[in-house]
Amino acid sequence: MQKIRPPFVFDENLNSSFLEELFEGDTKYAEAVFEDFLKDLPDYWERVETAYHNRNLPTLGTSVHTCKTLFGYVGFTDLQELCQQFENKCSVNSAEELRVDYILLIQKKERAQHIIEKEYARLRVFNEDQDQVVNLD
Amino acid sequence: MKLSCIIVEDIQIAADFLRKFCEKSDLVEVKGHFLNVTDALEFLDRERVDLLFLDVEMPGANGFDLLDRLTYSPMIILTTSKTEYAFNAFQYHVNDYLKKPFTYKRFIEAIGKLQQPVAEIAPALPAMTVTSSAAAPQTDSEFLFIKADDKLTKIKKDDILFLESMRDYVKFVTSGKNYVTYSTLKNMEEKLNGQTFLKVHRSYIVNLSKIDDIRGNTIYILGNQIPIGKGHKEDLEARLNIL
Numbered sequence: 009m010q011k012i013r014p015p016f017v018f019d020e021n022l023n024s025s026f027l028e029e030l031f032e033g034d035t036k037y038a039e040a041v042f043e044d045f046l047k048d049l050p051d052y053w054e055r056v057e058t059a060y061h062n063r064n065l066p067t068l069g070t071s072v073h074t075c076k077t078l079f080g081y082v083g084f085t086d087l088q089e090l091c092q093q094f095e096n097k098c099s100v101n102s103a104e105e106l107r108v109d110y111i112l113l114i115q116k117k118e119r120a121q122h123i124i125e126k127e128y129a130r131l132r133v134f135n136e137d138q139d140q141v142v143n144l145d
Numbered sequence: 146m147k148l149s150c151i152i153v154e155d156i157q158i159a160a161d162f163l164r165k166f167c168e169k170s171d172l173v174e175v176k177g178h179f180l181n182v183t184d185a186l187e188f189l190d191r192e193r194v195d196l197l198f199l200d201v202e203m204p205g206a207n208g209f210d211l212l213d214r215l216t217y218s219p220m221i222i223l224t225t226s227k228t229e230y231a232f233n234a235f236q237y238h239v240n241d242y243l244k245k246p247f248t249y250k251r252f253i254e255a256i257g258k259l260q261q262p263v264a265e266i267a268p269a270l271p272a273m274t275v276t277s278s279a280a281a282p283q284t285d286s287e288f289l290f291i292k293a294d295d296k297l298t299k300i301k302k303d304d305i306l307f308l309e310s311m312r313d314y315v316k317f318v319t320s321g322k323n324y325v326t327y328s329t330l331k332n333m334e335e336k337l338n339g340q341t342f343l344k345v346h347r348s349y350i351v352n353l354s355k356i357d358d359i360r361g362n363t364i365y366i367l368g369n370q371i372p373i374g375k376g377h378k379e380d381l382e383a384r385l386n387i388l
Contacts, residue, residue, distance in 0.1 A: 080246040
């Protein structure tokens with residue numbers, strides 16, 4: 009008798025209902041996207057850091073905007089909102105005024121990155137197990 | 146028949162999703178993906194596509210800059226994560242607006258909307274043309290009023306050299322003065338219908354009676370150079386008294 013495998017359940021910190029709709033059960037594609045996220049984020053984040061240290065607020069806003077989009081594809085809806093608020097502030101505040109928000113953003117980003125690293129590892133294991141089940145069949 | 150499209154998007158993950166959705170739908174064929182406006186325009190100068198998936202915020206020029214420089218009018222679906230662009234999207238007459246990240250379901254809805262206007266608008270266009278060209282000379286007023294600088298300014302239509310689209314605004318260029326009003330070129334095209342005015346580019350409507358000369362794809366009016374869009378050249382030639 010064939011075993012019915014439970015579906016992959018995304019981390020509670022992520023918007024799982026959205027991710028389920030986005031990936032439609034394609035966990036291999038989800039793995040690829042999470043891998044791309046981890047690969048792309050450091051480069052994009054470096055632009056954020058450079059812009060902040062150079063006090064280049066228009067570029068800072070644009071760079072955070074890009075990261076915001078990336079966070080969306082891995083289900084960080086709340087972080088997207090934080091990025092949006094930060095992005096809006098970039099056009100009205102000075103770098104000094106943004107300092108507290110910037111530190112908060114860094115903390116949230118670090119935490120998000122850590123969660124995605126774990127999710128990526130879980131997805132890999134899940135997909136490898138699935139491949140083994142298929143091969144055994 | 147599949148719609149041909151290009152993806153203009155600087156975030157690879159977003160572009161990959163779009164490509165995947167296009168392939169899955171079997172309704173849209175992706176002819177290319179470009180990370181910036183310059184590369185996309187270079188391609189669009191060589192090849193025509195039915196549809197653009199266009200991001201707004203990209204390094205260098207943005208998506209609306211691309212629309213300003215396009216020489217023909219493909220269907221456009223804006224893909225952005227900023228809702229603030231919705232109004233601009235409306236002003237640019239884009240067909241739909243997808244907020245990133247979006248699902249396959251939302252993608253299919255957007256493609257579905259594209260097929261609707263093609264069927265409905267296409268047969269209506271010749272009728273609109275006949276009505277405007279036949280009726281306009283009798284019914285059109287010689288003057289129009291535009292709202293500029295907090296007042297309504299009366300302008301004689303015959304004084305207008307050309308109109309230029311400036312995103313959410315339209316610039317009226319006359320021989321003496323320029324006026325900028327909050328409107329769209331499409332709106333103005335409807336109001337200025339008749340024998341004299343013709344849209345020659347996505348961003349320009351010219352007063353045909355004011356043209357000094359035409360060289361290649363450029364119209365010269367009192368020292369101003371106006372580009373002729375590829376999709377508009379035939380219309381222009383048909384309206385000119387060429388001997």
